[in-house]
Amino acid sequence: MKKLMVALLMLTAIASFASADFIGIFADDQGVECQAPIVEYEPLVVHVMAYIPNVPGGITAVEFSVANYPGSPGYPTGTATPAWDSDLVIGDIAFDISIAFSEPQYGPFAHIGTIEFLMFDPAWIGPDHVMAVVEGADCACLVVVDDLFEIVEVDGGIFTFNCTGTCVCLEDTATQDSSWSAVKSLF
Numbered sequence: 001m002k003k004l005m006v007a008l009l010m011l012t013a014i015a016s017f018a019s020a021d022f023i024g025i026f027a028d029d030q031g032v033e034c035q036a037p038i039v040e041y042e043p044l045v046v047h048v049m050a051y052i053p054n055v056p057g058g059i060t061a062v063e064f065s066v067a068n069y070p071g072s073p074g075y076p077t078g079t080a081t082p083a084w085d086s087d088l089v090i091g092d093i094a095f096d097i098s099i100a101f102s103e104p105q106y107g108p109f110a111h112i113g114t115i116e117f118l119m120f121d122p123a124w125i126g127p128d129h130v131m132a133v134v135e136g137a138d139c140a141c142l143v144v145v146d147d148l149f150e151i152v153e154v155d156g157g158i159f160t161f162n163c164t165g166t167c168v169c170l171e172d173t174a175t176q177d178s179s180w181s182a183v184k185s186l187f
Contacts, residue, residue, distance in 0.1 A: 023050045023064050023112070023133045023142065024157025024169060031109040034169035035160040038119050046159060048112040050105070050144050057147030058104030062112055064143075064156065065136045069094040070117070070125050078124040084113035096136030104147045117161075129161040132171075 026047045027036035038044045050059055071094060072080040082093060088100040099112060119125055133156030135142045143151050160167040 020155050020170075021050070021052045021054050021144065021152065022155035022157050022170060023048070023062060023144070025049075025066070025115075025131060025133065025159035026157075027159075029109075029111065034157060035163040035167040037163075038117055038125050038161050040119050040122055042118075044117045044119075044161075045114050046117070047114055050107065050110045050112060050154065051157075052107035052110055052144060052152075052154075055107065055144060055146050055152055058106040059101070059110050059144040060104055060147060060149060061098065061100040061145035062143070063096070063098045063136050063139055063141055064133050065096050066093050067132045067134045068129070069131055070129070073124070075120055077121045078117065078119040081116045081118075082113060083116070085111055086113075091136070091138070096138040098136070098139075100145075125161045127162045127164050128167075130167075131159045131161075133157050 024031065024034060026049060027033035027044075029047045029049075031047075031049055031051060036044055036046070050062060052059060070078065070080060072078070084099055085105070086099050086101045088102070089097065091097040093115075105111065117125070133142065135156075141151075141153070142156050143153055146152055155170060157169050158167075158171065
């Protein structure tokens with residue numbers, strides 16, 4: 001009986017990952033592509049969005065940061081220009097950013113903003129440059145706030161510039177590594 005309970009819990013965890021809420025960065029506003037090439041003197045606009053199928057009332061705020069953000073060193077290297085969907089912004093995307101909305105943003109993909117990258121020096125962002133949405137440094141949190149102003153922890157997505165192999169949108173987790181064979185072996 002104990003093994004059956006463990007097996008059921010693992011299956012529930014596997015199923016719940018498929019619908020996990022997360023904040024991601026995408027090359028399109030549909031939340032399909034999480035990688036794109038960047039070339040000199042051609043702007044690349046990426047979309048920051050929250051995938052929130054489990055937050056039906058929408059979100060009123062987000063807090064996160066982006067690891068490995070290339071920054072905006074300016075000419076002759078490159079620029080990164082964020083444009084958020086709200087004027088209520090505190091912080092910096094590379095350290096800890098909080099964005100609040102006056103009206104709830106609804107999902108399943110709630111648009112948070114865009115970032116336009118313009119590269120002048122090809123050495124600025126090389127092959128397989130990965131940015132990851134992570135916890136903000138000030139709050140040590142990666143969250144959305146729902147329409148009832150309750151904090152909901154979410155996962156962070158991954159965006160890859162100049163992908164040369166298999167590039168994923170989300171990090172693997174222990175539940176993803178579990179398979180039906182592993183569950184059956186418990187018996």
